[in-house]
Structure formats: C-alpha cells, structure tokens
Amino acid sequence: MxxxxxxxxxxxxxxxxxxxxxxxxxxxxxxxFVTLLGPSGCGKTxxxxxxxxxxxxxxxxxxxxxxxxxxxxxxxxxxxxVFQRYALFSHLDVFENIAFxxxxxxxxxxxxxxxxGKMLEQVNLTGFEKRDVxxxxxxxxxxxxxxxxxxxxxxxxxxxxxxxxxxLKLRREMQHELKSMQKQLGITFVFxxxxxxxxxxxxxTVVVMKDGRxxxxxxxxxxxxxxxxxxxxxxxxxSNIVDGIMRKDFLVDFGGSSFDCxxxxxxxxEPVDVVIRPEDLVLIPAENAKLxxxxxxxxxxxxxxxxxxxxxxxxxxxxHSTLMEPVxxxxxxxxxxxxxxxxxxxxxx
Amino acid sequence: xxxxxxxxxxxxxxxxxxxxxxxxxxYAFTVxxxxxxxxxxxxxxxxxxxxxxxxLGRSLRLAVISTVICFVIGYxxxxxxxxxxxxxxxxxxxxxxxxxxxxxxxxxxxxxxxxERNGVINVLLTSLRLPRLNILYTExxxxxxxxxxxxxxxxxxxxSVLSKIDKGVIEAAGDLGANSxxxxxxxxxxxxxxxxxxxxxxxxxxxxxxxxxxxxxxxxQFTLIGNLIEQQFLVVGDWGFGSAISxxxxxxxxxxxxxxxxxxxxxxxxxxW
Numbered sequence: 317m318x319x320x321x322x323x324x325x326x327x328x329x330x331x332x333x334x335x336x337x338x339x340x341x342x343x344x345x346x347x348x349f350v351t352l353l354g355p356s357g358c359g360k361t362x363x364x365x366x367x368x369x370x371x372x373x374x375x376x377x378x379x380x381x382x383x384x385x386x387x388x389x390x391x392x393x394x395x396x397x398v399f400q401r402y403a404l405f406s407h408l409d410v411f412e413n414i415a416f417x418x419x420x421x422x423x424x425x426x427x428x429x430x431x432x433g434k435m436l437e438q439v440n441l442t443g444f445e446k447r448d449v450x451x452x453x454x455x456x457x458x459x460x461x462x463x464x465x466x467x468x469x470x471x472x473x474x475x476x477x478x479x480x481x482x483x484l485k486l487r488r489e490m491q492h493e494l495k496s497m498q499k500q501l502g503i504t505f506v507f508x509x510x511x512x513x514x515x516x517x518x519x520x521t522v523v524v525m526k527d528g529r530x531x532x533x534x535x536x537x538x539x540x541x542x543x544x545x546x547x548x549x550x551x552x553x554x555s556n557i558v559d560g561i562m563r564k565d566f567l568v569d570f571g572g573s574s575f576d577c578x579x580x581x582x583x584x585x586e587p588v589d590v591v592i593r594p595e596d597l598v599l600i601p602a603e604n605a606k607l608x609x610x611x612x613x614x615x616x617x618x619x620x621x622x623x624x625x626x627x628x629x630x631x632x633x634x635x636h637s638t639l640m641e642p643v644x645x646x647x648x649x650x651x652x653x654x655x656x657x658x659x660x661x662x663x664x665x
Numbered sequence: 666x667x668x669x670x671x672x673x674x675x676x677x678x679x680x681x682x683x684x685x686x687x688x689x690x691x692y693a694f695t696v697x698x699x700x701x702x703x704x705x706x707x708x709x710x711x712x713x714x715x716x717x718x719x720x721l722g723r724s725l726r727l728a729v730i731s732t733v734i735c736f737v738i739g740y741x742x743x744x745x746x747x748x749x750x751x752x753x754x755x756x757x758x759x760x761x762x763x764x765x766x767x768x769x770x771x772x773x774x775x776x777x778x779x780x781e782r783n784g785v786i787n788v789l790l791t792s793l794r795l796p797r798l799n800i801l802y803t804e805x806x807x808x809x810x811x812x813x814x815x816x817x818x819x820x821x822x823x824x825s826v827l828s829k830i831d832k833g834v835i836e837a838a839g840d841l842g843a844n845s846x847x848x849x850x851x852x853x854x855x856x857x858x859x860x861x862x863x864x865x866x867x868x869x870x871x872x873x874x875x876x877x878x879x880x881x882x883x884x885x886q887f888t889l890i891g892n893l894i895e896q897q898f899l900v901v902g903d904w905g906f907g908s909a910i911s912x913x914x915x916x917x918x919x920x921x922x923x924x925x926x927x928x929x930x931x932x933x934x935x936x937x938w
Contacts, residue, residue, distance in 0.1 A: 370836050390839040397840045403833035407855045416851075417841035468841065 318346040321504055322367055322472060327376035329362050329528075336362040338528040339376065344472070344506060344521075349498050351507045353515040354525035355551070360508045363525075364474050367506060368397045381471075396465035397474040401481075402457045404449045404464070410436075411445040413460055417468040435463045438497070455486045466497070472504040479514065491518055512552050516540060524548050545659050549591040556597070556634055560590035560658070568658055572629050573606040575651075579658035589659040594622070594636040596655035605648020609633060611641050625649060692908035708909030717893065721913075724890040727804065727879075728872035731811035732819075735868045736861070738812070739819035743860075746820075747827035758824070761817045773810055773881050780806060780882070802884030810878040811868075818867035826860030827853070862925050870918055890914060 322344040329337040337359045344350050352360035365371045366378060369390035378386045385393060396417070405413050412419075414435055418428045436442045439459040444452070449460060458478060465473055475494075479487045495518050498505045509515055515522050516536040524531040524539060524547075532544045543549035546557045560570035565580035570590045582588060602608045609627035621640045625633045625647060633649060641647050693709070695702040711717070742761075746754040764772055779785050780801040787797045800806045830853065838848045876891030883889075888896075890910065897907030 368840060370839075389844075390836070391842045391844050395840075397837070399833050399837055401831070401833055403831060403837040405834060405837075405852060405856075407852075407858075416838070416843075420842040420847060420851075464837075464841065 318348075320344065321346045321381055322506070323379040323382075324363070324366070325377045325379065327363075327366060327373045327378060329359075329366065329371060330374045335528050337366075337373075340525075340528070340530050342523060342530060342533070344504060346504055347502050349495070349505045349507065349518060349520045350523060351509060351515040351519040351521070352523050352525060353509060353512060353551075354531075355510060357527075358525040359528040360510075360523075360525050361476055362528075364397075364476050364506060364508050367472070368395055368474050369393045394471045395474060396468050396470035396472075397476065398458075398461050398465050398478045400476045400478065402461040404457060404460055406450055408449070409445065410441065410447045410449060410452070410460055413449055414463045414467050416464060421468075431467055432463075435467045438466070439463045439493075454481055455490070458482065458490065462494075462497075466501065466503070470503065472506060473498075475505060475507045477508055477510070479509070479511075487514075494518065516552070524551065526551075543591065543657065543659070546589040546591055549657065549659070554594050554634060554636075556592045556594065558590050558592075558631055560588050562586045562588050562658060566653075568656065571607050571627060571631055575606070575656055576653040577656040577658060578654050579656075582658065582660070587661055589661055591657040591659055592633075592651060592655060594634040595620075596651055597633060597635045597637075598650040599623075599635065599637055599639055599641055600648045600650040602646045602648040605650060607633070607649040607651075609647065609649070611643050611645045611647060614640060614643055616640075689908045689911050692904045693912045694909075696905055708905045709913075711906060712909055712913060717910075720888050720893050721890055723887065724873055727808055727811065727887075727889065728869055731808050731815065731872045732865055732869045734808065734812045735816050735819040736865065739816055739864065740823055740861070743820050743823035743827055746824050747830075761820050765817055769814060770877060772814065773878055776806070776810055776813065777801070777881060780809075801882065802886055804883070804887060806882040807879050807887055807889075810882040811872045811875065814878065815868040815872055818871075819864040822863040822867065823857060823860040826857045830856050858928065862928055866922065866925050869921065873917070874914060 320343045324340055324342045326339045326341055327337055328335070328339050340359070340363065342363070352363055354360050362371065366373055369385070369388060369392075373386055376386075377384050380393070380395075405416065408416070411432055414432045415428050418431060423431075432445075433442075436445065439462060441456065441459055441463065444456070449457060452460065458481075461478070478494075479490050482490060491514060494505070494507075507515075507518065516539070519536055521533060522536055522539045523533050526547055532539055532548045534542070539548065539552055543552060543555075546555075549555040550557060558570050560568050562568050562579075562582040562585070563574065564584060565582075566577055568575055568577050568579075568588065568590060607627060609625040609632075611623055612626045612632070613624045615622045617636075620636045620638050623635045623637065623641065625635055627633060635649065694704055694706070696705040696707050742757070746757050748754075777784075780798070781787070782797070782799065782801070784801075790797055800809070834852060834856070835848055838852045839845075843851060874891045876889060876895045879887050879889040879892055885892075894907050894910050894914070897903045897910065901907075
C-alpha cells in the first residue's frame with residue numbers, strides 16, 4: 317500500500333446554518349483513483365472544494381503529505397481541478413488555456429511549448445492550438461480542461477462531475493481515457509459523480525456519501541456486494557429491501573419464512589433490513605419455494621428481463637433474470653444464504 | 666422580422682440622420698457666393714489656424730483627462746459592486762443611477778451653487794477654518810463636471826461585464842497557481858475589456874463634444890470644440906465653418922471608435938499584461 321497523500325480529519329463544513337459536511341474522516345493514498353459518490357447535496361462537491369482550497373473547513377483539518385493545508389489558498393496547493401462547467405478562459409486560445417499554469421510559474425517558452433505540445437497529444441487535440449475555446453465541442457472543451465490541469469503535473473487531480481455534460485457514448489470513451497491516463501501518469505485522482513455505474517467502473521476506492529456523512533468506503537466490489545446499510549444498497553444498483561427479524565446468528569425471518577444467512581452479531585429478535593439484489597433471486601417452481609408470488613409485470617431490458625413478483629404478504633420483489641415467466645404466472649423465488657444481506661435499521665432517513 | 670416592417674425606421678433614419686448628415690457635409694464643403702454657393706475647402710483651411718487647433722487640443726486633453734479619471738474611479742467601483750462580498754451593491758448601483766433620472770442641465774447647475782465663491786462647499790470650508798476652494802470657472806471645474814456627469818456611463822458597462830464573469834473561471838485561475846493579483850491581470854481584466862472599451866467610448870465621446878458643462882462650469886472662459894460649433898451656428902451664423910468643425914469631429918470620433926474596436930478585437934488573443 318502506498319503512502320497517504322490527502323487526509324481529512326473530522327472535517328465539517330457549515331454554510332449559514334446548513335451542514336454540508338458532518339465530521340468526515342477520509343484518507344486518500346498516492347496513485348489511487350477515489351470516487352466520491354452520492355446524490356446531489358450529499359457533500360461530495362464540498363469535500364472536493366475543501367481539498368482544492370476553494371472552501372475552508374468550519375471544523376477539522378485537511379492534511380496534505382502530513383502537513384495541515386486547511387487554510388492554504390488554492391494557488392499554493394499542489395492540486396489541480398477539472399471543473400464541472402470546464403471554466404475555460406474564453407479570452408485565450410486552446411494553447412494559452414493549457415499554458416496558463418505554466419506561464420504563471422514563469423517557465424521558459426521552450427519548456428512551455430514542449431509540455432503543452434505533449435499534453436495536446438495526450439488528449440488528442442494536436443492541431444487545435446490556435447482554436448478559440450468557444451468554438452470547441454463539449455467533449456473537446458472537456459479535454460482542454462483536463463489538459464490545462466494535468467500539464468501542471470499536480471500530485472492530486474480533482475474532477476468535479478467532469479463527464480456530466482457529455483452524451484452517453486462520449487462519456488464512456490472519456491471514462492476509459494481518464495482511467496488509462498490516471499494509470500499512465502500515476503497521479504492521484506479524486507473524482508466526484510452521482511453516477512454509480514461510472515463510480516464502479518473507474519475507481520479503486522468508492523466513497524458513498526449522504527447528507528454530509530460518509531456511508532461506506534470500499535472497493536467497487538465491496539460496495540456492491542457488501543453494502544453496509546440499506547441506503548448504500550439502494551443507491552448502488554437496484555435492491556429489494558424488506559423488513560426482517562434476526563432470530564439468532566445465521567438465521568433471519570422475512571417474507572413469512574426463516575432463512576439461513578451468513579450474518580451474525582445482531583441481538584436476538586432484532587428488527588433488521590434485509591437486502592437482496594434482483595439478480596440473486598432465481599425463478600423456481602412455486603411448490604418447493606419459501607417465497608412465492610404472482611408475476612405482475614415484465615419489462616425486457618436487453619440483456620435480461622425485469623419482473624415484479626407480488627408476494628401474498630404484500631411485498632413486491634424485483635427480479636432480474638434471463639428467463640421470463642408471463643404476467644399472472646405463479647412462481648417461486650429461490651436464493652442462496654450468501655445473497656441475503658442483513659443490515660441494521662437506520663434510524664430516521 | 667419582415668422587411669416591410671423596417672420601413673418606418675428607414676424613413677425615420679433617412680429624415681433625421683442621413684439627410685442632416687448630407688446637409689452638414691454640403692455646408693462644410695461649400696462657401697456662399699452672390700449667386701449661391703461654390704465647392705471649397707476654405708472652411709477646413711480656417712479650422713487649421715492655431716487658435717482653433719488650440720481649442721481642439723484643449724477639448725481632446727480635457728476629454729482624455731475626464732475619461733481617465735472616470736476609469737480610475739469607475740473600475741474599482743464596478744468591481745466592488747460585482748463582487749460577491751458586498752451585500753449592499755444594489756444601493757450603490759442605485760446611487761449611480763438615480764442622478765441619471767434627473768435632467769443633465771439641472772445636475773450641472775447644482776454644481777454651480779455648490780462651487781460658488783459663497784457656495785455650500787466654501788461655507789462649509791470656512792466654517793471649519795479651511796481655505797476656500799476656488800475652482801469654479803477653471804478647467805478643474807469643467808473636468809469635475811464631466812466626471813460627475815459621465816461616471817455612470819463608465820461604471821455600468823464595466824459592472825455588467827464583470828458581474829457576468831463566471832466565478833468558476835476565477836477559481837480555475839487560482840487553482841492553476843495565480844494569486845489574486847495575477848487572477849486580476851491575467852483573467853478578470855482581460856475578460857472585462859469589452860466593458861472597459863464601451864465605458865471609455867461612452868465617456869470620451871460626450872466629453873469631447875460637450876458644450877454645456879464647459880459653458881456653465883467654465884464660465885465661458887474655456888471654449889471647447891462643442892462651444893465653437895454652437896457659436897458658429899447660433900452666434901456668428903457661419904454655418905459653413907460650423908459644419909466643417911462638425912465634420913472634423915465626426916472624423917475624430919470615427920477614428921477613436923476604430924481604435925477602440927481594434928483593442929476590443931485584440932482582446933481575444935492578447936492579454937494587456
């Protein structure tokens with residue numbers, strides 16, 4: 317494991333009474349691709365702006381390579397940002413936009429030419445040097461914004477929903493390009509998004525946030541397979557979340573039956589949330605199933621069908637399957653103990 | 666818009682702009698004779714006599730001084746108003762705009778009573794045992810009048826450009842290593858140039874051609890080019906010479922506008938610093 321480069325220590329941010337961040341602790345390692353993921357207003361952009369220096373924490377400390385940088389202005393931080401709306405300098409051409417940081421550092425003209433040239437090549441914009449930035453397409457402006465930040469060889473690159481304004485195809489392309497750039501350059505990326513697919517496909521580490529608090533930190537696989545609470549489970553992918561009661565270790569009641577499971581450490585008869593991914597539910601004949609219901613809707617989604625199965629006790633189960641049963645059919649739902657995820661009830665919200 | 670709906674405007678412009686312009690040109694390039702008029706450059710010859718060139722020089726000088734003062738006062742004011750930090754910016758904006766609701770002559774007359782030998786300012790100064798301020802009927806009073814009257818024309822265009830600058834661009838410049846001084850010189854000021862250009866134009870033009878301010882606050886001692894034109898038409902009755910000076914003015918104004926638009930165009934590729 318490489319060393320920690322950015323370390324947020326119980327950082328809070330309050331804007332006139334509104335709590336944007338509520339005592340978060342987060343460290344980021346060198347060369348890591350970290351994604352801050354959450355719905356709008358969860359504090360992910362605030363976290364990024366705190367690292368960038370555009371905001372100062374109300375409480376807590378931000379360490380950069382062990383040194384407190386909480387009150388350091390942005391221009392003194394070895395961090396660069398790719399802004400959501402790109403924020404390109406409309407009075408400068410593509411070359412001068414990218415050269416901006418280098419000119420501030422007063423590098424020689426030769427070095428600037430060389431570095432900007434290399435950067436333009438990297439983002440596939442060679443030949444665009446003299447173009448007016450306003451005449452570029454969204455994707456090209458995005459590349460200029462990335463080049464303008466990366467040319468300064470920052471220790472950490474902050475990206476604030478950089479792909480939000482691009483269409484789906486271009487977004488996919490840029491996701492790949494960003495990921496390969498990050499690997500190639502060995503720069504730490506902190507990426508903000510509300511798109512869970514984007515977060516899962518690009519990151520080494522995903523930080524799920526909600527209401528100014530971190531809900532879970534982990535690898536994409538961990539976050540998907542082992543969500544710590546029903547919010548994370550619901551936000552990352554689709555989930556069935558039903559009420560259950562933990563009878564004892566490895567045994568849970570829900571949907572009118574008892575099920576073996578792999579979780580333990582709850583109190584006896586503790587009410588819990590039971591989370592089951594739609595793709596983990598298997599259609600089986602109704603007679604030998606603990607969970608039964610009637611198919612109430614079928615939607616074809618390309619790779620699989622999405623079906624709603626209404627159980628007799630009122631729960632409606634979301635099922636993803638490559639096999640289809642027509643509406644009105646009585647079916648059973650099978651599932652493995654390891655696919656049952658037990659979560660403590662989150663009190664209020 | 667349909668072509669035909671432009672018709673009234675075309676008539677209006679023809680009657681009140683194009684025709685008068687041609688009349689001015691006609692008078693400027695002719696001299697009256699017993700039988701009518703003949704083409705001649707005599708009116709222009711006359712203008713290039715030292716006495717008139719001095720008037721032109723003074724007009725240009727006072728207009729430039731007023732424009733510079735308006736810029737020096739106006740730009741920071743516009744910045745303060747456009748800034749986030751200042752919560753009372755609407756009040757300041759109103760203070761700049763309210764005087765414009767009142768008649769221009771009235772405002773200039775007001776300065777007369779303020780600056781008089783026994784006017785409000787001097788009464789105040791003497792009561793504080795300070796020396797009197799005797800600037801009425803001097804160039805300073807004329808410049809003061811111009812700055813006072815034309816300042817809003819500098820502030821408003823700059824304010825409107827500054828307030829439209831994306832805050833993200835300013836943050837981006839900081840992010841790329843620019844301290845607040847560099848952010849201003851490399852980003853904010855270049856981006857505000859269109860506002861500066863229109864502000865300078867809107868102050869310089871009326872300052873160059875004013876004749877009311879110089880007559881009231883200059884006490885008629887400071888003939889500016891506008892006064893000269895007025896005199897030729899209303900006092901001397903030499904329409905030919907008056908028209909010739911007007912043509913010179915038009916050329917000067919077109920020239921300065923050309924220079925301005927050159928700066929405006931340059932602003933795309935070159936920062937001033």
